[in-house]
Amino acid sequence: MTKKNLLLACYELGHQPLSLAWPLAALSAAGLNSHAYDLSIDDFPTERAKEAQFVGIAVPMHTALRLGVEAANLVRQVNPNAHICFFGHYAWLNADYLLEILADSVIAGEYEAPLVGLIKAVNDAQDINAIVGVSTKTTRNIPHIERIEFQIPERTNLPSLDKYAHYNSNGNHELVAYVETSRGCLHTCNHCPIVPVYQGRFFIIPKEIVLADIRQQVAEGAKHISFGDPDFLNGPNHALKIIREMHAEYPEITFSFTTKVEHILEQKEIIKEFSTMGCSFIITACEATSEKILTRLDKGHTLPQIKEALQLLQNLGISPQPTWMPFTPWTSLADYIEFLAWVKEQELIPFIPAVQFAVRMLVPPGSALLNHPDVENWCGKLDQENFTYRWTHADPKMDELHQIISSIAAENQQENPYKVFKMIETETYKIAGKQLPIWNKPLQNIPSPPKMTENWFC
Numbered sequence: 001m002t003k004k005n006l007l008l009a010c011y012e013l014g015h016q017p018l019s020l021a022w023p024l025a026a027l028s029a030a031g032l033n034s035h036a037y038d039l040s041i042d043d044f045p046t047e048r049a050k051e052a053q054f055v056g057i058a059v060p061m062h063t064a065l066r067l068g069v070e071a072a073n074l075v076r077q078v079n080p081n082a083h084i085c086f087f088g089h090y091a092w093l094n095a096d097y098l099l100e101i102l103a104d105s106v107i108a109g110e111y112e113a114p115l116v117g118l119i120k121a122v123n124d125a126q127d128i129n130a131i132v133g134v135s136t137k138t139t140r141n142i143p144h145i146e147r148i149e150f151q152i153p154e155r156t157n158l159p160s161l162d163k164y165a166h167y168n169s170n171g172n173h174e175l176v177a178y179v180e181t182s183r184g185c186l187h188t189c190n191h192c193p194i195v196p197v198y199q200g201r202f203f204i205i206p207k208e209i210v211l212a213d214i215r216q217q218v219a220e221g222a223k224h225i226s227f228g229d230p231d232f233l234n235g236p237n238h239a240l241k242i243i244r245e246m247h248a249e250y251p252e253i254t255f256s257f258t259t260k261v262e263h264i265l266e267q268k269e270i271i272k273e274f275s276t277m278g279c280s281f282i283i284t285a286c287e288a289t290s291e292k293i294l295t296r297l298d299k300g301h302t303l304p305q306i307k308e309a310l311q312l313l314q315n316l317g318i319s320p321q322p323t324w325m326p327f328t329p330w331t332s333l334a335d336y337i338e339f340l341a342w343v344k345e346q347e348l349i350p351f352i353p354a355v356q357f358a359v360r361m362l363v364p365p366g367s368a369l370l371n372h373p374d375v376e377n378w379c380g381k382l383d384q385e386n387f388t389y390r391w392t393h394a395d396p397k398m399d400e401l402h403q404i405i406s407s408i409a410a411e412n413q414q415e416n417p418y419k420v421f422k423m424i425e426t427e428t429y430k431i432a433g434k435q436l437p438i439w440n441k442p443l444q445n446i447p448s449p450p451k452m453t454e455n456w457f458c
């Protein structure tokens, strides 16, 4: 059968895109087929785009959407009649704008079933306006939040694992398998783009499917498994069963995942067991050291709990990778200074990539942050072309500091973390017009902890 369909992924933080592997599997199961390209690795497939009837562009995150719109414009240039569909979280958040300027359809949530229905309809020149979960120029449908029949992700024709980020431990670089055991999230942190789509729901992916996906990537040489669930411990027993079976089959394999601070504290016994089965690091979204900001973001944890969770991991020999959002409309210069002092006091400098000191809150359309009664006090206009609401800090020094820290982070990605931290600290105190404090406690020069060669976030 001629392949008239084309799927494109643009950027997924350095791993082989599940946003292609999942739909390719669903299409195969439905007797459909498609070419697929990951534009973070592959060149834009001009000839395929010229002949495509349907082009699906995966946009699970902000950067992917920005690049996805560029790719859609290229498709339109060579093939004005192709049906262009954006699918993923950011497609839903920006549906009105995308459908107005470029897209023929938008899908979010558990997207495989709507995608299959849509591709069939487009291939057969049928009406596309009555397909559940598909929004079009004339019809709006909510995200498809229904359990689907999962297939083993189809990775055969995707770029090989050696093209993607590696796992770096003691200077050894190993191939990484990127796997998910669940989708969506039980929680409703109000800055998170998953919340407007999943509204606190999550779906378990059957253990057999997950293990089969691990096996096929280990067969390709993967030595480390990165579990990319929004929160790996939303279903703790599901996660434990998978890790036990994986470890029994591949005792030499290491793994990492992302989970909330409160889950680390609630699931101490499970995490202790993980530490004996190859768990090398855990990413946890701490976001802030200020209680005021943590409450504002509805994070469900406090600073003492952050400290306890990170210490617990270190005691178990698991490297913590705390992530942060240090620039929000509510973070003062004094808060930022306290954040730096806390990181130093806790000896966390090598565990935090420089870019984490520069993360600035994004407010996509549909964000739960917009529901807060004081939104008019801090939130500016929607910048549709950049898929975010604009905000400026009441203290111009904070916006200036953000620019400076972003430049330091961008220019010093490979630099010694202590040296970069010193630069960040020096510039922060300079902006504040304060003397750098004298630090009497010598900083331990902790060896580089295990991590990916590309920084991944919650």
Ligand code: SF4
Pocket (backbone or CB within 6 Å): 185, 186, 187, 188, 189, 192, 193, 194, 195, 230, 231, 260, 285, 458
């Ligand atoms: S920030 Fe993390 S824990 Fe909170 S809703 Fe998003 S994925 Fe879930």
